[in-house]
Amino acid sequence: MTVSIRALLGACALGALATTAAAETTITVATVNNGDMVRMQSYMDDFYKMHPDIKVEWVTLEENILRQKVTTDIATKGGQFDVLTIGTYEVPIWGKQGWLVPLNDMPADYDVDDLLPAIRSGLTVDGNLYAAPFYGESSFVMYRKDLMEKAGLTMPDKPTWADITKAAEAMTDKDNGIYGICLRGKAGWGENMAFLSAMDNSMGGSWFNMDWQPQFDTAPWNETLTTYLDLMTKYGPPGASSNGFNENLALFQQGKCGMWMDATVAASFVTNPKDSTVADKVGFALAPNKEGIDKRANWLWAWTLGIPAGTKNEAAAKTFVEWATSKHYTELVAAKEGWANVPPGTRTSLYENPEYLKAAPFAQMTLESINAADPTHPSVMDVPYTGVQFVAIPEFQAIATAVGQQFSAALAGQMSADQALQSAQSLTEREMKKAGYIK
Known part of the structure; x- marks a missing residue:
């Protein structure tokens, strides 16, 4: 009888471990070695506190190499990455080809309508948002x-x-x-x-x-x-x-x-x-x-986070993308680094925030430059x-x-x-x- 109970308890323990292992999802994020992306990696404690069931592995590359690797991976359906750092060039092309997961189901508090129209339109195909902007620039x-x-x-x-x-x-x-x-x-x-x-x-x-x-x-x-x-x-x-x-x-x-x-x-x-x-x-x-x-x-550009179609970890990838491009993340950077250092160029609310405008002497000229760029009429x-x-x-x-x-x-x-x-x-x-x- 004692042996049976021990065996049963052992089996339950193994089952619990298996459940825990299954519950933790590991996603791989490919990103560029720019300062804002490198900084994000140092803030992962905040993400893990909110999402202890998701582990993030990073592949950080120089710009030209990143572009080669993510393009090859998505075109060949290699499945190496769950989240891609891509730009305004790739998103509409890849979205049209069905290579990216649409992000139309972001939660209400994400506030998609707060995204700057010039940036959002460059990431949208046939009404579908195919990537979330981490920062925008001119x-x-x-x-x-x-x-x-x-x-x-x-x-x-x-x-x-x-x-x-x-x-x-x-x-x-x-x-x-x-x-x-x-x-x-x-x-x-x-x-x-x-x-x-x-x-x-x-x-x-x-x-x-x-x-x-x-x-x-x-x-x-x-x-x-x-x-x-x-x-x-x-x-x-x-x-x-x-x-x-x-x-x-x-x-x-x-x-x-x-x-x-x-x-x-x-x-x-x-x-x-x-x-x-x-x-x-x-x-x-x-x-x-x-x-x-x-x-x-x-020019007009956004470094964005997109999710390749066919990833086995779509839900976890969306959770990460939502966190990394949210108002919460902006406020996290502001608290740690000051308002002048938050990722710029993505949200209308940032350029209406008096704390940001006071801290960032370049804010208005950045917004003016973004709004002046016209991808539909790039030339005279x-x-x-x-x-x-x-x-x-x-x-x-x-x-x-x-x-x-x-x-x-x-x-x-x-x-x-x-x-x-x-x-x-x-x-x-x-x-x-x-x-x-x-x-």
């Missing part, structure tokens, strides 16, 4: 107010490329390790080509005309690339062809850049005295335009595509990365601007013919 100019003052210049709120060139020259002091301007040079469709595509819009250009013919042999692209190379070779840091967002952020924080035009999300990092040696010296201006052209070089020319710093077609990722390699090589002095543009034109024509857009 682009603008960050500059050293002290160096501008020393040079006897004032940065306009709405500068032209001529203003930028003049300021870059005046602030450059290479003997003391200060470069007038830092811009993306690392090859990649989301690295140097994000910047250069937006810059080309501001010069009056476009990627394609209405017949899908590439436009690298036109005057605007010539002016874009030659102006960019001129700025970077005369006033930029050495080795710029290897610099992306994170490298330029470090340079600016170390006081080595007079100006940096990049994502608005960088503003909280360059004004945080814990990380930036020039935190109290930073001013902000809208992305520039060419005089007479009614488009600025500001009529174009057959949507997307500001990208073209929302599946082929763009590979084409723009190849073009970015040509332009990065030109920045490294391996070829001329004309050679890079000719190469970009021919390779883009070849791929567009292969894909059936042109004959």
Whole structure:
């Protein structure tokens, strides 16, 4: 009898352990090594307190590598990840293909209607929200107010490329390790080509005309690339062809850049005295335009969290996405890091919050830049595509990365601007013919 009871108790204990093990779900999140995403990983105690039955494993990668891995995984149904950090480019394309789980059933307190319309619309296909924005951004100019003052210049709120060139020259002091301007040079469709595509819009250009013919042999692209190379070779840091967002952020924080035009999300990092040696010296201006052209070089992007269709852990993945992109998470960051450091650019309520507006001197210019970007009319020319710093077609990722390699090589002095543009034109024509857009 005693043995039977012990056996029964043992069986019950094993059953309880099995139930506990089954109840704990492990999800794998693929994310980018940007500051906001790295910070989120340090706040997981809050998530586990609310959801002790879910364990999160992280795969944190450099931007170009992340894009390659998540694209391969979702296209091949590899099932390696349960949550993907993806952007405004991938979401509508993948959503239309049925590769992502719709997020139409977020709880009422998530407040989907609070998402900024410009950001939400870029993540919605046929009325379905396919990803939740972790942070949203446009682009603008960050500059050293002290160096501008020393040079006897004032940065306009709405500068032209001529203003930028003049300021870059005046602030450059290479003997003391200060470069007038830092811009993306690392090859990649989301690295140097994000910047250069937006810059080309501001010069009056476009990627394609209405017949899908590439436009690298036109005057605007010539002016874009030659102006960019001129700025970077005369006033930029050495080795710029290897610099992306994170490298330029470090340079600016170390006081080595007079100006940096990049994502608005960088503003909280360059004004945080814990990380930036020039935190109290930073001013902000809208992305520039060419005089007479009614488009600025500001893009529109959101890093978002999406769930691949077919994941075996959909419920747990949704729970994590809801937490990471909620008002609660914003308030958590504010409590720990201060309001200036919360993930920006996703919710209307943030830009109506007096505490945030007081703490973040860049808030209004960020919102103005986001609202000014128009993915449906990225160029002053009529174009057959949507997307500001990208073209929302599946082929763009590979084409723009190849073009970015040509332009990065030109920045490294391996070829001329004309050679890079000719190469970009021919390779883009070849791929567009292969894909059936042109004959």
